[in-house]
Amino acid sequence: MLDIKFIRENTSLVKKTCEQKNVDIDIDLMLKLDREILAINQKLQDLREQKNAITSKIPSLKDEEKKQAITESKDINDKIKVYETELSTKQPEFDDMMWRVPNIPAPDVPVGKDDSENVVLRREGTPRKFDFEPRDHYDILEMNDWADFKRVAKVCGSRSYTLKGAASRLEIALHMYMMDKLTAKGFTMITVPSMVKEEALYGTGHFPTGRDDVYYLPKENLYLSGTAEIVLTSLHRDEILEENQLPILYAGYSPCFRSEAGSAGKDVRGLIRVHQFMKVEQYVICKADLAESEKWYNTLLETAEEVLKDLELPYQVLACCTGDMGAGKYKMYDLEAWTPSQNKYRETHSCSNLLDWQARRANIRYRENATGKVKYCYTLNNTGIATPRILAPFLENHQTADGKVRIPEKLRPYMGGKEYL
């Protein structure tokens, strides 16, 4: 959410942002509603003032005077009711628009329609040249009996996965490795649920727009969260933190659920796009300072790059353009790991700076030491490790001619010191 005062004062910038982010909102209509609501509230405030003056006198009045005061108060109530009725249609309409207004992107974000206009900032590592015909991760798993896709599809439907034996251990090892890395950087490990209330999804900005991507449990009136970010954001909802409590650094661990409604036919085979997966999320709540938030942004990005380097995966850093970055984001870089079977880079990490856009929604504030002022925090997040997705490039890049998989050195301590899976 943006500050309505900011929208009033920077109308053309907000309109331009809506265009660049493909968000369809009539900002002029919204500001018209804003003015009308403000005027109604002023009238209501006046009437309430009058009413308070009368009702506070009533206890000390007698007989006729009292009756008259009660009548006057009732008259004011009638007037109040008229304005309240007017508000009851305008306020929700306005609120709904406020939830949808996108965050202003950083000045260096490339402008573009969709993911085809994202910009590759740099590439690290060189895609491996195979001296044999490389297999895709699906075949590697099948031939080693490290998965059982057909049986699990029978039980759980498409886009589900199992991992068996060494591959199952590998999945857990990656999460352990990630937790150790983040703990060393001062992050607090935190395991969170995946079933969340609707408010939590509003808090992050996934609602009201992203309902199709989210599973709903009607019996419980809960939603299945697609990322720990949703719970982590809401943990501190409605709090006023002390400045010295910041930054809050979380390494969130949770099962994640995504309906993948908009991706029919894409990546149906294998581990890249499944309905349920596990993720360690990097998450930061920091004070409202652009330089500080950029420092944390770089830390989150750097940590993710270390992961890919430790796992010896060639990758590229992608600056997501305005049309691909999501309404709430100030800045978003994706990391994509080289995936030999597809002969392209595939997303493994997504690093975002939201500034105060989420914190306003979730009402996460802090008291500034120097001034005593209450301000909205800034929030940032990035993937740490998401499995099984990262296993696709992992298995494919490290496969050997005889169908084995080499374990990169940095991961071996988590795999019993073994060199091969």
Added chain:
RNA sequence: GGAAGGUUGGCAGAGCGGUAAUGCAGCGGAUUGCUAAUCCGUGACCGGUAAUACUGGUCCACAGGUUCGAGUCCUGUACCUUCCGCCA
């Protein structure tokens, strides 16, 4: 699944229809020289205003209702505690 009790400012805690006591903490100020004490002030949000001056409105879990007036009465919802039942 059933039953009972509860939810008030950062924390503790009064309040049983007349417009939120009090204590502690934090922050700001004043004062006294005795390593600290005392006193005063201090919530959030939205308006009016040049204003951190002054001033008005809203906020007692949330949403409705009754009433001239609701923390207080009624209804619904959420959450917490305890007990019973059921169960991987």
